[in-house]
Amino acid sequence: MDIVEKVKSEYKKHYESDAEKLFFSPGRVNLIGEHTDYNGGHVFPCAISLGTYAAAAPRTDSKISCYSLNMAEKGIITADINSITNKKEQDWANYLLGVIKIFQEHGFVFGHGFNVVIYGNLPGGAGLSSSASLEVLTAMILKEFYGLAIDRLEMAKLCQKAENQFVGMNCGILDQFAVAMGKKDYAMFLDCNTLKYRYVKLELADCCIVITNTNSKHSLVDSAYNERRSQCEQALADIKQLKKVDSLGELNEAEFNQVKQAIKDPTCVKRARHAVLENQRTIKAVAALENSDIALFGKLMNESHVSLRDDYEVTGRELDTLAELAWQQNGVIGSRMTGGGFGGCTxxxxxxxxxxxxxxxxxxxxxQIIGHKPDFYVADIDDGTKIIK
Incomplete structure (x- = not known):
């Protein structure tokens, strides 16, 4: 039984009727441009063919009823669409319910609830945006079932807000944007300061993209992610005493070197240096790809990992081991950690x-080094969140 049939079958089993619509929402991998999104810089992600599936149908009452095959032990989680709050016992469903709540706060009205069965084949905690995949999936369900006049970019913004304000994870726009706006065989070059973007064809000659999972899960809400963001905000506040600037992404390397002495905390200097130089690397990497210079693109990927290791300090033993082993292999053009860090994937x-x-x-x-095996996925670049049937 394929995944779509499995989700349909589980829906019928739990709700004793057929689902009305089927949906798919991809995960994403970011090729370069890490921790630049909330610093007003550039990112270069693509949507991948692993993701989150849903079977859903409207209800006549105000109940939201959610079931995840990945979290079967949690059973069916229910909430009233008119009184959604973040509750610990709602567990994974807080990502879904948070999107509904934020949409309501932005003026969208939902006169009834819905049933949904979810199944994801993204490895959880791997840094491939399983949370954003679920959030944008929820937004697509809302758009479809309630006839909402909202475009994909606005959906991504509201999903980011749900993760920031409802879940408590202070992420940038990268993940939700990539999931909502994905295009098959293309990556997206996004300026997170202006939200201007363009699609770049991923022409990798005789190469492919391989994702390697450390199988060391991370939980960004509980990690130092929010701390890194606040350190960058402190650095920016210090720089503003010397130079009029709205984000670290506005600075090039020379400009940063002129103002870095204004940053009082040496740790904040390192964080800001990564944000500025990573943004410049991303701009150079996309230009290299468009000039068919895959070797330079790979070199910049490697430099990105070193900066994330030394200046941003978000890699850790497992990710560093994978990157260093990759750099030693024949046929590897470049390798780096992807996602928030503290575990996850290269x-x-x-x-x-x-x-x-x-x-x-x-x-x-x-x-031999870590004590457990990694997993590998050869990435197919896919479209953004969509209705299957």
Missing amino acids: VSIVKNDCVESFKHNISEKYT
Whole structure:
């Protein structure tokens, strides 16, 4: 039974009727541009074919009824659409319910609830945006069932707000944007300061994108992610005493070097240096790709990881081990951590004829060093969130 049939079958089992609509929402991988989104810089993500599936149908009453095959032990979670609050016992469903609540706060009215069954084949806690995938999926359900006049970019913004304000994770726009706006075979070059973007064809010659999962889960809400953001905000506040600037992403390397002495805390200097230089790397990397200079793109990926390791300090032993092992392999153009860090995945560009040896060698050595195996996914670049049927 394929995933779509499985979700349909589970819906019928739990709600004793057929689902009205089926939906799919992708995960995402960010090729370069990490922790730049909330610093007003550029990012370069793409949507991937792993993601979150849903079978859903409207109800006649005001109840929201949610069931996840991935969290079957939690059972069906219910809430009233007119009185949504963040409750610990709602667990994973807080991501879904938070989107509904934020949409309501922005003037959308929902006269009835709905039933939904969810199944995701994204590895949880891997940094491939399983939370954003679920959030944008929820937004698409709302748009479809209630006939909402809202475009994908606005959906992404409201989903980000739900994660910031309802869930308590102070993320930037990258994840929700990539999930909502994905386009098959293209990555998205997004200026997070202006939200201007363009699609860039991923022409990797004889190479492919390989995602490697450390199988060391991270939880960004409980991690130092929010601390990193506040350190960058402090650095920016200090810089503003010397220079009129609205975000770190507005500075190039020379400008940063002129004003960095204004930053009082040496740790905040490191955080800001990463934000500024990573943004410049991202701009250079996209230009390299468009000039068919895959070697330069890979070099900038490697430099990105080093900066995330040394200046932003969000990698850790597992991610560093994967990146360092990847750099030693034949056929690897570049490799870096992707996502928020503190566990999760690396993304590598690997020559097609070296993928199997890449997987074998890294799996063997990583297991010797870390004590458990990594997982590998060759990424297919997919469209954004959509209705299946």
